[in-house]
Amino acid sequence: MQAASYVLSVGMEVHAELLTKTKMFCRCPNEFGGEPNTRVCPVCLGLPGSLPVINRPAVEHVLRTALALNCRIAMRSVFHRKNYFYPDLPKAYQISQYGETNPLGHSGYMDFFTEDGGERRVRIRRVHLEEDTGKLMHLPGRKSGVDFNRAGVPLMEIVTDYPPDIHSPQEALDYSYQLRLLLIYLGACDGKMEEGSLRCEPNVSIAPEGHQELGTKTELKNLSSFRAVQSGIRHEAERMRHALERGDTLKQETRGWDEENEKSYVMRVKEFEDDYRYFPDPDLPPMVFSEEYIEGLRAALPELPTAKRKRFMEDLGLSDYDARLLLAGPAWARFFEEAVAQGGDPKQVCNWMNGDFSHLLNEAGRTAEASKVTPAHIADLTGLIASGKISGRIGKEVFEHVFQTGRMPSDVVKEEGKEQITDAGSIREVVSEVLSQNPEAVGKYREGKKGVHGFLVGQVMRKTEGMANPEMVNRLVTEELER
Amino acid sequence: MAISLDELKHVAELARLNLSNQELNAMQSDLNRVLESFRQLHELRLSGVELTSHSVDSTSVWGEDEPADGLSRSDALEAAPSAEAGLFLVPTIFE
Numbered sequence: 001m002q003a004a005s006y007v008l009s010v011g012m013e014v015h016a017e018l019l020t021k022t023k024m025f026c027r028c029p030n031e032f033g034g035e036p037n038t039r040v041c042p043v044c045l046g047l048p049g050s051l052p053v054i055n056r057p058a059v060e061h062v063l064r065t066a067l068a069l070n071c072r073i074a075m076r077s078v079f080h081r082k083n084y085f086y087p088d089l090p091k092a093y094q095i096s097q098y099g100e101t102n103p104l105g106h107s108g109y110m111d112f113f114t115e116d117g118g119e120r121r122v123r124i125r126r127v128h129l130e131e132d133t134g135k136l137m138h139l140p141g142r143k144s145g146v147d148f149n150r151a152g153v154p155l156m157e158i159v160t161d162y163p164p165d166i167h168s169p170q171e172a173l174d175y176s177y178q179l180r181l182l183l184i185y186l187g188a189c190d191g192k193m194e195e196g197s198l199r200c201e202p203n204v205s206i207a208p209e210g211h212q213e214l215g216t217k218t219e220l221k222n223l224s225s226f227r228a229v230q231s232g233i234r235h236e237a238e239r240m241r242h243a244l245e246r247g248d249t250l251k252q253e254t255r256g257w258d259e260e261n262e263k264s265y266v267m268r269v270k271e272f273e274d275d276y277r278y279f280p281d282p283d284l285p286p287m288v289f290s291e292e293y294i295e296g297l298r299a300a301l302p303e304l305p306t307a308k309r310k311r312f313m314e315d316l317g318l319s320d321y322d323a324r325l326l327l328a329g330p331a332w333a334r335f336f337e338e339a340v341a342q343g344g345d346p347k348q349v350c351n352w353m354n355g356d357f358s359h360l361l362n363e364a365g366r367t368a369e370a371s372k373v374t375p376a377h378i379a380d381l382t383g384l385i386a387s388g389k390i391s392g393r394i395g396k397e398v399f400e401h402v403f404q405t406g407r408m409p410s411d412v413v414k415e416e417g418k419e420q421i422t423d424a425g426s427i428r429e430v431v432s433e434v435l436s437q438n439p440e441a442v443g444k445y446r447e448g449k450k451g452v453h454g455f456l457v458g459q460v461m462r463k464t465e466g467m468a469n470p471e472m473v474n475r476l477v478t479e480e481l482e483r
Numbered sequence: 484m485a486i487s488l489d490e491l492k493h494v495a496e497l498a499r500l501n502l503s504n505q506e507l508n509a510m511q512s513d514l515n516r517v518l519e520s521f522r523q524l525h526e527l528r529l530s531g532v533e534l535t536s537h538s539v540d541s542t543s544v545w546g547e548d549e550p551a552d553g554l555s556r557s558d559a560l561e562a563a564p565s566a567e568a569g570l571f572l573v574p575t576i577f578e
């Protein structure tokens with residue numbers, strides 16, 4: 001019997017800690033790690049009598065993100081208090097933003113490329129600004145303690161629209177990947193999922209195919225990698241399907257993901273929205289923006305990853321795969337563009353970057369900026385090869401040298417005598433020499449064993465220490481043998 | 484628009500208040516008097532009045548993003564009922 005088929009629907013809530021120097025409503029440093037409770041003050045500890053003050057660059061990060069996500073901007077926007085009790089929340093409320101049109105950004109969308117090269121659009125419901133909570137830690141003897149270093153760190157929440165546009169674990173992954181890239185290109189967030197500065201929280205539901213209504217949803221937390229986003233959703237959908245097929249009723253709940261055991265577990269049954277008793281925070285005056293200010297922010301947006309990827313493919317002729325690799329980080333993409341601007345052939349520059357350069361960087365555990373290689377080095381190298389001054393094989397040797405020393409490829413070629421021999425006369429001389437030293441091989445060739453041709457070419461290359469132009473050697477060996 | 488006993492119990496639970504039956508009864512009549520006052524306010528004609536959520540008429544008050552000293556850890560923890568290993572001790576939570 002065919003099992004009933006279900007449609008999976010996934011809404012995504014992404015929390016991103018913003019790259020500011022200080023917290024959202026106080027001037028404690030916004031950093032990761034360090035000794036617990038060393039970046040706290042009366043405001044972020046929620047002590048009586050303290051007053052929050054809005055961090056302007058944090059607001060700007062959210063506005064720029066909202067613009068990049070094609071959102072409508074709330075020209076007047078207020079903060080609300082979201083009331084609930086939990087030990088990591090010192091004030092017993094979180095400052096957040098409530099409502100449909102009050103969040104800094106709403107009603108937007110993100111276009112992106114999927115893993116298989118297709119294009120997708122996911123609608124964005126809202127982009128709002130709030131503050132992070134403290135961190136609960138477990139102590140020996142079944143005790144719990146709180147570190148408030150993270151409390152009050154500016155946190156942006158990006159929520160997809162309803163009903164969901166995402167219907168598979170892969171789409172959820174593609175969406176998360178692209179959103180992370182966007183935030184990194186905007187400089188809004190460092191995107192470190194393993195440190196929790198970017199947290200993807202999908203809400204997952206399944207419904208029998210053809211049903212209008214969505215099923216009961218669960219929210220997944222603790223997904224600290226893209227892999228976890230994908231496998232967490234896949235397992236959750238499976239768990240729900242089994243439960244429904246057993247005839248169980250699903251509960252609306254928050255479940256944590258245990259990556260090691262590939263299992264989810266109940267964290268808490270969700271409180272209903274009304275229970276948060278949202279109301280405007282009287283401590284924080286409304287934010288009001290002028291048209292001019294917003295348009296200024298829009299005009300100053302950098303080229304975004306999707307547009308860049310399109311341009312790399314359409315204008316520079318790169319493959320989808322190559323473009324995706326080059327876009328992996330803004331610094332890497334910038335490196336590529338500078339090398340091309342300095343005369344490097346786009347395809348060649350791309351091959352060197354995604355090939356030998358990546359390989360050597362990985363080996364050395366270094367980033368491109370921390371290495372001795374600059375875009376000028378790559379442009380110079382591709383020029384040497386394109387003009388026939390050196391062969392691709394010698395290029396590899398030269399590049400390794402460049403990587404170690406930071407010297408210009410042209411200088412290395414000149415000083416180390418790496419220049420390719422392209423003078424037909426001198427190559428022919430070596431060819432004749434090799435043929436006379438290998439009469440046996442020449443005899444075999446003339447008997448019809450054409451395979452020895454390769455051996456003779458190899459001998460010539462060896463004699464010239466790899467400096468001879470390989471195509472010319474090939475041609476001249478044939479010419480001399482057929483003579 | 485009176486508050487029912489069930490609604491009151493729910494609100495008490497959200498506020499983590501453990502109220503006796505006697506306290507619940509007293510609270511119910513207190514809250515109903517408050518609600519009655521609001522009902523009277525509702526009778527006012529306010530259609531031309533702009534919605535206000537803030538008592539002070541200022542907007543867009545920004546702080547600069549420059550770090551400043553907060554509290555030392557010992558000062559921060561001093562006010563806590565109990566602390567250990569640099570952390571504020573709280574009721575045991577297991578997730």
Ligand SMILES: [Zn+2]
Pocket residue numbers: 023026027028039040041042043044045152553
């Ligand atoms: Zn603080």
